[in-house]
Amino acid sequence: MIHDPELLDHLSTLPVKSFDGKVHRATGVSADPTAASSNGGRWSPPDVSVLYTSLEPDGALAEVAYYLALLTPLPRKPLRLHEIETATNCTLRFLRSDFPALGLEEELYGLRDYAVTQRIGAAINFLGYDGLITPSARWNCENLTIFVDNHPLDNKLNVIKSKDVDWQDWAKANSIL
Numbered sequence: 012m013i014h015d016p017e018l019l020d021h022l023s024t025l026p027v028k029s030f031d032g033k034v035h036r037a038t039g040v041s042a043d044p045t046a047a048s049s050n051g052g053r054w055s056p057p058d059v060s061v062l063y064t065s066l067e068p069d070g071a072l073a074e075v076a077y078y079l080a081l082l083t084p085l086p087r088k089p090l091r092l093h094e095i096e097t098a099t100n101c102t103l104r105f106l107r108s109d110f111p112a113l114g115l116e117e118e119l120y121g122l123r124d125y126a127v128t129q130r131i132g133a134a135i136n137f138l139g140y141d142g143l144i145t146p147s148a149r150w151n152c153e154n155l156t157i158f159v160d161n162h163p164l165d166n167k168l169n170v171i172k173s174k175d176v177d178w179q180d181w182a183k184a185n186s187i188l
Contacts, residue, residue, distance in 0.1 A: 012056070014134045021112065022103065022134055030142055031098040033171065034064035034155050035071040037090045040175060044093040045168050047159040053125050054132035054143060060159040061132070062168075066144075067152035068092055069185070076182040077149050085188075090178045094171045099157060102142030103135060121148040136161065 036044045051057035065071040072092060079086055110117050114127055135143055141161040147154045162168075182188040 012058075012133055012137075014137055015130070018113075018131065018134050019138065022131075022138055022140075025103050027101050027103060027140070029098065029100050030102045030144065030155060031167075032066075032096070034066060034095050034097055035068045036062070036064045036093045036095060037071040037075040037176070037178075038093065040089060040091045042091070044091070044095060044170055044173070047157075051125070051129065053128050053148065054145070054156045055136070055158075056129040056133050059133055059136045062157040062159055062162075063154065064095065064097070064157065065147060065150070065152060065154045067147075067150065068094070070147045070150040070152035070154060072176060072178065072181055073149035073185070073187065074147065074154070076178050076185075076187050079178060080182055080188050085179065087179070089175045091173050092176050093173045096167050096169045096171050097155075097157065098167045099142030099155070100163060100166065101140045101161070102144060102155075103140055104144040104153075105146070107146055120146075132156070132158075141166075 038044050047060040047062050049060040055061040107117055136158045139161050141158050143156045144153050
């Protein structure tokens, strides 16, 4: 993939931080919560492996429940909510106020058109960053996207605890269903 040189330059000037803390991830009950996805998503084109997590438990549930609510018939199986201890070395943080400089329109952020965000994610991965903290499109919190190919193998990625959640009950209680 050819990356936009102006985007690469802009990303290269942003402050970089490390992250060390707990994140949350909702998965199917038999899924490995530390397994990366390379299917494509908001911040990753299909060839970039990422681990999508949230800094809040409800943020993790909201992301998955939103997509499950689009299915017909609605899945009945519960979700498993995991608390994961992790660390990143080279992480960018985007606030909503950063969106215009990145070419993102805030009012379109929650839509499923990922062309702009995937282009940004591909550039972040290309530059070697191992994390990106962004506002959640589904909950009032931040998410941490871990770029797995850049995440050092010796950095923490430990599941601390897990619990099953009836996602439909949760979604109804939070006006997603």
